[in-house]
Amino acid sequence: MISLLLPSWPKTLAICLAFFFCLVAKPARAAEPPGVAIGSKSFTESVILGEILSQLARQTGAVVSHRAELGGTRILWEALKKGDIDAYVDYTGTIRDELLAGELPASSPVANNKTNDFQQLRAGLQKHQIHLSMPLGFNNTYALGMRETLAAKLNIKTISDLQKQPGLALGLSDEFVERKDGWRQLASHYRLPQKNMRTMNHTLAYQGLVNDSIQITDLYTTDAEIPFYQLRVLEDDLAFFPSYQAVLLIRADLFQRAPLAAEALLRLEGKLTSTAIAALSARVKLEKISETVVAAQWLRQNLEPNLLVPDDDQSARQRRLLQRLGQATVEHLFLVVVSLLAAILVAVPLGIYAARHDRMGQIVLAMVGIVQTLPSLALLVFMIPFFGLGPTSAIVALFCYSLLPIVRNTYSGLRQIPPTTCESAEVIGLSAWDKLRLVEFPLALPLVLSGIKTAAVINVGTATIGALVGAGGYGSVILTGIRLLDIPLILQGAIPAALMALLAQYLFGWIEKLLVSPGLRLNR
Amino acid sequence: MFKLDKISKSFDGTQVLKPCSLEFKTGETSVLIGPSGCGKSTLLRLLAGLIQPDLGTVFFENQPLSPASLIFQRRRMGYVIQEGGLFPHLTALGNITLLASRLGMTPIDVAKRVEYLASLTRLPMELLNRYPGQLSGGQRQRVGIMRALMLDPPVLLLDEPMGALDPLVRYDLQEDLRAIIRSLKKTAILVTHDMGEASFFGDRLLLLNVGEIVQEGHLDDFITKPSSPYVTRFINAQRMPHLIARTAGEACQ
Ligand SMILES: Nc1ncnc2c1ncn2[C@@H]1O[C@H](COP(=O)(O)OP(=O)(O)OP(=O)(O)O)[C@@H](O)[C@H]1O
Ligand SMILES: [Mg+2]
Numbered sequence: 001m002i003s004l005l006l007p008s009w010p011k012t013l014a015i016c017l018a019f020f021f022c023l024v025a026k027p028a029r030a031a032e033p034p035g036v037a038i039g040s041k042s043f044t045e046s047v048i049l050g051e052i053l054s055q056l057a058r059q060t061g062a063v064v065s066h067r068a069e070l071g072g073t074r075i076l077w078e079a080l081k082k083g084d085i086d087a088y089v090d091y092t093g094t095i096r097d098e099l100l101a102g103e104l105p106a107s108s109p110v111a112n113n114k115t116n117d118f119q120q121l122r123a124g125l126q127k128h129q130i131h132l133s134m135p136l137g138f139n140n141t142y143a144l145g146m147r148e149t150l151a152a153k154l155n156i157k158t159i160s161d162l163q164k165q166p167g168l169a170l171g172l173s174d175e176f177v178e179r180k181d182g183w184r185q186l187a188s189h190y191r192l193p194q195k196n197m198r199t200m201n202h203t204l205a206y207q208g209l210v211n212d213s214i215q216i217t218d219l220y221t222t223d224a225e226i227p228f229y230q231l232r233v234l235e236d237d238l239a240f241f242p243s244y245q246a247v248l249l250i251r252a253d254l255f256q257r258a259p260l261a262a263e264a265l266l267r268l269e270g271k272l273t274s275t276a277i278a279a280l281s282a283r284v285k286l287e288k289i290s291e292t293v294v295a296a297q298w299l300r301q302n303l304e305p306n307l308l309v310p311d312d313d314q315s316a317r318q319r320r321l322l323q324r325l326g327q328a329t330v331e332h333l334f335l336v337v338v339s340l341l342a343a344i345l346v347a348v349p350l351g352i353y354a355a356r357h358d359r360m361g362q363i364v365l366a367m368v369g370i371v372q373t374l375p376s377l378a379l380l381v382f383m384i385p386f387f388g389l390g391p392t393s394a395i396v397a398l399f400c401y402s403l404l405p406i407v408r409n410t411y412s413g414l415r416q417i418p419p420t421t422c423e424s425a426e427v428i429g430l431s432a433w434d435k436l437r438l439v440e441f442p443l444a445l446p447l448v449l450s451g452i453k454t455a456a457v458i459n460v461g462t463a464t465i466g467a468l469v470g471a472g473g474y475g476s477v478i479l480t481g482i483r484l485l486d487i488p489l490i491l492q493g494a495i496p497a498a499l500m501a502l503l504a505q506y507l508f509g510w511i512e513k514l515l516v517s518p519g520l521r522l523n524r
Numbered sequence: 525m526f527k528l529d530k531i532s533k534s535f536d537g538t539q540v541l542k543p544c545s546l547e548f549k550t551g552e553t554s555v556l557i558g559p560s561g562c563g564k565s566t567l568l569r570l571l572a573g574l575i576q577p578d579l580g581t582v583f584f585e586n587q588p589l590s591p592a593s594l595i596f597q598r599r600r601m602g603y604v605i606q607e608g609g610l611f612p613h614l615t616a617l618g619n620i621t622l623l624a625s626r627l628g629m630t631p632i633d634v635a636k637r638v639e640y641l642a643s644l645t646r647l648p649m650e651l652l653n654r655y656p657g658q659l660s661g662g663q664r665q666r667v668g669i670m671r672a673l674m675l676d677p678p679v680l681l682l683d684e685p686m687g688a689l690d691p692l693v694r695y696d697l698q699e700d701l702r703a704i705i706r707s708l709k710k711t712a713i714l715v716t717h718d719m720g721e722a723s724f725f726g727d728r729l730l731l732l733n734v735g736e737i738v739q740e741g742h743l744d745d746f747i748t749k750p751s752s753p754y755v756t757r758f759i760n761a762q763r764m765p766h767l768i769a770r771t772a773g774e775a776c777q
Contacts, residue, residue: 420605420609421609421611421612423569423574423605423609424603424605424609424610424611425611426574426598427572427574427598427601427603428598428599428603428622428623428671428672429595429596429598429599429623429675430595430622430623430626431595434626438622438626439611439613442613443611443612443613445613516613517612517613517614517655518655519612519613519614519615519655519656519657520612520613522612522655522657522658
């Protein structure tokens with residue numbers, strides 16, 4: 001009866017360990033010449049550019065993977081430096097302010113000497129063995145826009161032209177009004193006379209333009225809405241806005257490893273205008289055509305007349321979605337299960353240690369608590385140099401987040417055992433190990449399990465960050481949904497994630513019934 | 525059986541046991557008695573090696589208690605505390621046999637021994653599959669005694685084993701426990717603050733006050749030859765008319 005209640009721990013431990021290593025061990029990357037990995041950020045323009053680059057490289061015979069929708073500039077940058085991706089598109093302003101921040105001589109926000117600036121960036125990236133391409137041709141920066149018809153009627157082409165039209169009303173986004181290079185500086189830089197200015201949400205601003213309650217709004221020069229609402233982007237004739245020229249960042253070693261592919265990527269230099277990229281984004285976001293198709297069509301028209309454009313029929317998309325959902329479920333489960341198992345293996349002994357050693361225990365608890373407060377994106381960025389893109393980084397991050405509930409509950413589970421019970425165990429002559437195994441741990445088990453349950457449920461939710469480092473999971477579905485403003489798609493990721501959390505809750509309720517002695521459930 | 529050599533014990537700077545030397549002889553039942561907080565449990569826990577004396581040594585069967593041999597020495601002591609100190613996650617049977625089955629006793633021997641102990645403590649066998657939470661205080665106490673006796677130790681250390689029982693149950697258990705100790709010829713050291721219980725069990729009583737043994741001997745000596753007014757006061761406080769009468773008579777002489 002006793003042996004039924006208490007599994008034999010060493011054996012269980014060994015099985016868990018073996019399981020964990022089987023799951024984590026990645027199959028060695030086969031030498032498949034030449035492999036090229038393209039990255040993209042999680043907004044539509046970047047994903048389209050990633051697709052264009054991927055297809056260009058594929059034309060040279062390279063085996064290309066597109067790590068799409070990664071979680072941000074820092075993650076792409078770390079992945080590029082580590083070699084998990086070989087190329088991606090970024091913007092000069094971002095390179096200057098984020099990637100090479102503190103590494104370049106100070107430059108004025110209003111870049112007046114653009115060629116000099118560009119050479120500085122190129123030299124700065126060279127130090128990281130990254131090649132900077134020539135600009136792709138478009139500048140993705142803030143701008144002011146108004147309806148084409150009205151602009152034509154009033155003959156407004158540049159921001160300076162607004163000086164003559166004090167009666168026009170502006171609807172500006174909060175962010176643009178708040179920025180230090182935002183509305184106030186812009187108005188004084190151009191001596192703009194307009195007084196009628198409101199802050200409003202971007203979607204509402206577009207509506208306002210249509211019904212003429214405002215005439216001018218701020219936008220990004222490549223917004224998909226520009227062609228859709230037929231807006232005119234006013235020229236920044238006094239060079240107020242910082243330059244965000246799109247450029248390609250390519251690992252220098254790609255020119256040796258896959259010279260054909262690397263050169264093919266560079267064919268994009270100077271080929272894309274703001275209008276063109278905005279039109280491509282509009283086709284994806286507003287016409288709901290897949291990035292792959294949009295990219296292929298553009299390539300066929302502009303660079304690769306012989307490229308085959310895949311068809312984009314609805315039923316195939318539907319099938320792909322279902323497939324993607326299934327895949328996301330597997331990936332999500334993988335992230336949660338592996339990170340949780342690893343956390344259990346580490347956190348339970350840590351909790352036991354903390355309960356045994358007063359001072360060190362407090363330190364352990366504090367450290368585990370600090371890990372919990374790290375923002376997930378920061379933690380992921382920190383992981384990439386060690387573990388690269390993919391599930392390992394996400395698993396390590398999830399592992400870190402799972403520690404606290406388990407360590408803390410193991411600790412308090414052991415601490416809440418009445419001292420007389422501990423003494424009874426000691427005094428009947430149990431060895432320290434037997435005492436822990438046969439008395440203390442079973443008594444702490446309800447709390448330990450509830451700690452694990454908390455970790456599991458939190459983990460299911462947090463595992464959506466896996467998408468940020470290309471580990472897949474429901475997060476990637478949600479991320480795509482957010483990017484395309486596609487509510488049904490967001491729900492297709494969010495609802496299964498919620499269901500999985502519920503399932504975890506239920507599963508642990510069941511495990512608790514199975515493992516916790518009925519004698520302990522009496523007292524509640 | 526036990527020999528204490530100039531042991532003393534302090535907690536957080538306050539002396540709980542003043543230096544003393546003591547001996548507990550094999551086959552003898554000794555009762556530690558005294559008011560709350562006087563150090564009875566502390567003394568018993570020193571004997572079981574649950575705490576270490578600041579100074580001095582505890583000898584058990586002529587060997588000093590030492591960390592290395594403590595596990596084995598404890599298996600030769602049975603220890604019972606209030607409510608039995610049972611493990612709530614194990615059934616009564618699990619509590620009783622926890623160590624025995626670890627030590628390689630065969631299931632048949634275990635079953636025989638459990639049956640014997642159940643009859644000895646008069647615990648109905650069908651209660652053995654219950655968890656402590658499903659037993660009454662008296663039943664828990666009997667299980668605690670069975671657990672202490674399982675390995676047939678020569679010594680029983682009992683810390684207020686009848687603490688929270690109603691008088692009738694208490695009466696029965698006292699009878700049973702004394703019969704067990706006597707028939708099995710155990711060395712027993714019992715803690716209580718009830719003079720009646722003490723005299724019922726004890727060949728030898730030790731009265732403690734604030735970490736000090738005030739008087740040691742037979743109950744009659746406590747009444748007829750109190751070592752200090754404190755002893756008399758302690759006995760009177762028990763509200764046992766026949767004892768009070770005798771001490772009062774003493775005072776009149
Ligand atoms: N671990 C400890 N830390 C600090 N002080 C303690 C500790 N254990 C006991 N004491 C103190 O030592 C003194 C004697 O305690 P002990 O438990 O031996 O009393 P007792 O005679 O058994 O009392 P009672 O009849 O109430 O059980 C008390 O004043 C108690 O507060
Ligand atoms: Mg006590």
